[in-house]
Amino acid sequence: MKPLGFRGILLCAVVLLMAILPQAHALVPGDVNGDGRVAIDDVQFALKAALGFISLNSPQTIAADLIPIPGKAGNLYGDGAVRIDDVLQILRISLGLAELPQGSISVRLENGEAVFEWSGGEGTYTITFRQQNKSITKKIVGAPKLVISSSLKYNGATKTFESDYAPFKDFGPDLPVVVSVSSGVEPSGLVGALQFAPLRHAPSEYRRDWLKLDAEPPYTAPAGTITVRGRALQPLRVQAYLTPPSGIPVKLKLQMEDGRIENTVFGPTLAAGSRFSLSFKLAEPGVHMVEILHYTGEAALNQPIYVGGVPLLPSYVDV
Structure with a gap:
């Protein structure tokens, strides 16, 4: 762990002890507590995580992990861990002194099917859905778009017919899902990320x-x-x-x-x-x-x- 130094001591002075970390609702860089804005509360949560006083779940870690820029492992920013330099970056954002590079990904429903779209042209993309320690990865070659289709296709591994929703059978309904899109055959850059509540697909x-x-x-x-x-x-x-x-x-x-x-x-x-x-x-x-x-x-x-x-x-x- 990096030494706190004077700035770290100042941050410690503003920490308020909190027993429960609220559930995140939107994937906003720096918005660790998920209330839709970046403020001193997020600095407090990130500092407690950096000091090892609390643990963050996957969406909260993504929101708090902001340094370095550009990031590692194909991310726009961050290196997979929350440290004091991340806490300071969240403080800068809350004070209006810093901004982060932004990717974009959106989801809409078309004829009842989930359609994920992101910025970019024709290419090769890796789409990863994460819910805590579970993950599903899909590869797309072509337009920056993924349709989760209910059409049944034969799965040679399971020897059954199943839809695109079937691989998510181990995901639960009570936890958010984070979807991220990276570009390249070997993912080289984060195009966008989005967090949403997963619901049960229903036929119509x-x-x-x-x-x-x-x-x-x-x-x-x-x-x-x-x-x-x-x-x-x-x-x-x-x-x-x-x-x-x-x-x-x-x-x-x-x-x-x-x-x-x-x-x-x-x-x-x-x-x-x-x-x-x-x-x-x-x-x-x-x-x-x-x-x-x-x-x-x-x-x-x-x-x-x-x-x-x-x-x-x-x-x-x-x-």
């Missing part, structure tokens, strides 16, 4: 021959109220459902805007040709499943809406 069903929606429900949304409107092309049950992350279905009701409701052996049914609306509230992070039923009880619409995270963990159909 939309029978366009049974109903026509004005717009499909979003695959990802913040907490709040969602309204779906459309027209029944075949009779639909008035009773619909929303299954929140708790797994307990909540009954909903199709509201008729024009048309008619018929009483059948299956219960109240919205007649073919009728227009309807359906409103429901998304209150908690996780996977919410919205379901509209054909009069026979089969799903006319069964779609996940992901709140506060990204689908990565496999469902029963992925393995």
Whole structure:
């Protein structure tokens, strides 16, 4: 360990003893406690880690490990350990006296599939997903883009058909995942990094021959109220459902805007040709499943809406 010196002693003087290190929520260089900003609290946490008083988890170590610049092992910065020089760099950032080189990586949902994109042109990239001591690495040759697809492919090693979600079966839902992208056949530089909450991937069903929606429900949304409107092309049950992350279905009701409701052996049914609306509230992070039923009880619409995270963990159909 490097000697503290005068600057280290000054930093020690501002340390406040804290019993619990908060869970990080965003991968911001220097933001060790994950509150979205770099401040004296982050200096305190990093100093305690550098002195061996506390241990940081993987995302917190990435946020605190800032020196040297450029970094080692293909990183934009850092050498894999948190030391006093990292603490001083976090202090400089908190005071507005220093900045770090930034890479960029983003994630979006396209037709319910997770799509990771990063800056750069055609090339060879290594994408690594980490959750504590678990890691999954993928190689990409071509455009700076990775799609986690639910299409089943034959895996010769396991002799089974599985989707791109299957390798993440050992990842858990309660810890953040850090994804990083490096360039080159032998990774030579960090292109970007991102931290997110992993959610369970869920299959979807939309029978366009049974109903026509004005717009499909979003695959990802913040907490709040969602309204779906459309027209029944075949009779639909008035009773619909929303299954929140708790797994307990909540009954909903199709509201008729024009048309008619018929009483059948299956219960109240919205007649073919009728227009309807359906409103429901998304209150908690996780996977919410919205379901509209054909009069026979089969799903006319069964779609996940992901709140506060990204689908990565496999469902029963992925393995």
